[in-house]
Amino acid sequence: MTGNKAVAYKEPGKVELIDIDYPTFELKDGPGVNPANVGRAVNHGVILKTVATNICGSDQHMVRGRTTAPANLVLGHEITGEVVEVGRDVEFIKVGDLCSVPFNIACGRCRNCKERKTGICLNVNPDRPGSAYGYVDMGGWVGGQANYVLVPYADWNLLKFPDKDRAMEKILDLAMLSDIFPTGFHGAVSAGVGVGSTVYVAGAGPVGLAAATSAHLLGAAVVIVGDLNEDRLARARSFGCETVDLTKGGPAEQIEQILGVPEVDCGVDAVGFEARGHGHDAKEAPATVLNSLMDITAAGGALGIPGLYVTGDPGGIDEAAKTGSLSLSLGTGWAKSLSFTTGQCPVMKYNRQLMMAILNDKVNIAKNVNAKAISLEDAPKGYAEFDAGAATKYVLNPNGYLN
Numbered sequence: 001m002t003g004n005k006a007v008a009y010k011e012p013g014k015v016e017l018i019d020i021d022y023p024t025f026e027l028k029d030g031p032g033v034n035p036a037n038v039g040r041a042v043n044h045g046v047i048l049k050t051v052a053t054n055i056c057g058s059d060q061h062m063v064r065g066r067t068t069a070p071a072n073l074v075l076g077h078e079i080t081g082e083v084v085e086v087g088r089d090v091e092f093i094k095v096g097d098l099c100s101v102p103f104n105i106a107c108g109r110c111r112n113c114k115e116r117k118t119g120i121c122l123n124v125n126p127d128r129p130g131s132a133y134g135y136v137d138m139g140g141w142v143g144g145q146a147n148y149v150l151v152p153y154a155d156w157n158l159l160k161f162p163d164k165d166r167a168m169e170k171i172l173d174l175a176m177l178s179d180i181f182p183t184g185f186h187g188a189v190s191a192g193v194g195v196g197s198t199v200y201v202a203g204a205g206p207v208g209l210a211a212a213t214s215a216h217l218l219g220a221a222v223v224i225v226g227d228l229n230e231d232r233l234a235r236a237r238s239f240g241c242e243t244v245d246l247t248k249g250g251p252a253e254q255i256e257q258i259l260g261v262p263e264v265d266c267g268v269d270a271v272g273f274e275a276r277g278h279g280h281d282a283k284e285a286p287a288t289v290l291n292s293l294m295d296i297t298a299a300g301g302a303l304g305i306p307g308l309y310v311t312g313d314p315g316g317i318d319e320a321a322k323t324g325s326l327s328l329s330l331g332t333g334w335a336k337s338l339s340f341t342t343g344q345c346p347v348m349k350y351n352r353q354l355m356m357a358i359l360n361d362k363v364n365i366a367k368n369v370n371a372k373a374i375s376l377e378d379a380p381k382g383y384a385e386f387d388a389g390a391a392t393k394y395v396l397n398p399n400g401y402l403n
Contacts, residue, residue: 006074006146007379007396012065015380020074023047023142023150025087031072033140036126043088046154048081051098051401052175052373053144055382055394057205057272058308062136063383066274066315069136076145076396077103077133078178080171083158084148092155098167099158100177100355101151102347105131105141108156119344124152130344137312145379147398159351166359171402172366172373173358175395176210181354181365183306183345184210184270188218190341191266191304195219200251200264200296202289204232204243206369206393207306208270212241213368215266217357224258226251228282231391239368250278252296265301267293272307273324284317287326294332302339309342369393373402 006020008031027033027040053076062069079101083093093099105125106118112129113121120129125139134143142150151157159177161167167174188211193199197220201211204227215223216239225236226244233243244254256262269289277285278292293303309324316322333340357363365371371393374382382394395402 002148004147005376005398006143007076007376009062009069009073009075010071013063015063015075015383017377017379018072020142020146023148025150027140030140030142031070031074032136034126037140042150042152044090044154045087045150045152046083046090046093046158047085048079048099048101048149048151049084050079050081050144050147050149050398052080052171053146053396053398054078054175054179055379055386055396056179057207058135060383060387061274061308061310064315064387066313067136067310068312068314073134073136074143074146075134076143077135078175078180079133079144079149080175080178081144081149087154090154093158093160097158098161098164100161100174100351101144102157102159102351103132103179104344104347105133105139105152106157106348107153116346116349118346118348132344145376145396147376159355161355168401170358172371172395173364174355175371176365176369177351177355179347180206180210180369180393181214182347182350183207184212185214185350185354186345187211187268187270187304187306188214188266189304190302191268192302193218193220193266196221197266198222198259198264199224199266199268200255200293201225201268201270202293203227203270203307204229204236205270208268209235209369210365211268211270211304211306212236213239213363213365216240217363222259224255224264228276229389229391231389235368235370235391246278246282247280251292255296263296263298265298267297267301267303269293269303269305269307273309273313286317286321287328290326291329291332294329294336294338297336297338299336301336302341305340305342306345371395373397
């Protein structure tokens with residue numbers, strides 16, 4: 001039997017490389033696996049040899065102990081891989097295909113999937129709509145920060161790259177198709193970004209930088225990125241964004257210095273529930289980003305909210321925050337007729353188009369997010385550096401495909 005190592009959450013602040021079973025075409029019991037999924041046949045799936053699997057800010061929420069994730073949960077929902085085995089019922093995907101895996105698992109059969117709402121598939125998670133690999137409360141599908149991973153509903157879920165050699169030349173860019181590039185793009189699209197728009201992106205982490213990249217791709221006139229981390233703001237400036245240093249206070253005054261008015265057409269929340277306030281010694285204040293976006297977005301505008309919000313946060317600053325209840329100035333949003341789009345990005349809605357943009361040199365997402373390949377063994381170090389604020393998108397290289 002082929003060996004399989006994986007990155008697992010152990011306890012708050014700690015991940016570890018562990019030995020796990022090689023995947024089979026049946027869901028087994030394990031940390032985080034919903035009991036109703038145990039024994040589920042996956043003859044429609046494939047086993048991938050992982051080419052690239054990224055560390056995500058959403059993983060960091062779990063690693064910080066800010067979710068109800070159990071110990072030994074195998075992490076990793078951003079997966080690119082080569083097919084090494086196909087299930088009995090797989091018809092079109094073949095051994096040897098190089099593919100991107102949307103982070104949200106979808107059946108392709110339910111009403112939501114047929115309406116392109118693949119982030120809220122009704123059939124893959126017994127607890128609630130929507131599922132993902134290696135994530136708390138998402139059904140228990142094993143994560144992809146491993147040598148090998150099982151992908152269900154393969155004919156539906158997998159995005160096959162049309163030319164393997166050409167794809168490998170741009171593999172760090174293509175590795176972003178599993179999550180952050182479509183997620184950032186979804187944030188920009190749902191905020192209404194178009195030709196000539198002025199856009200404010202809250203957060204200069206990888207998703208925020210992907211949203212800013214997407215805003216440029218969609219024709220925005222001015223893209224402004226706000227953060228408390230100067231190194232991450234420097235990444236945004238490296239590809240033509242204006243920036244707002246939130247250690248100096250709220251965004252409105254600095255936006256006015258850039259645009260001449262203290263508002264933008266479109267706002268994107270790429271921060272989520274661990275948001276901090278504004279100022280040099282900003283403390284955690286989870287509603288800050290949403291409330292400030294309502295303040296600075298023009299009346300009639302829209303907010304794209306790809307930033308993660310949860311219903312269970314053991315480290316929340318108060319009892320309300322621990323259950324995902326935030327003190328929002330909804331009256332502001334109502335008075336300004338603002339629209340809100342939340343939830344998982346439906347990756348399959350965008351990933352093929354973004355793949356074509358990458359393959360035809362229309363965008364350099366890996367450069368913009370400062371993608372860096374590291375070994376699977378260095379994952380704990382990558383998690384620690386990312387948590388400390390490194391302006392880097394860490395890409396794990398479990399099987400030596402990446403130079």
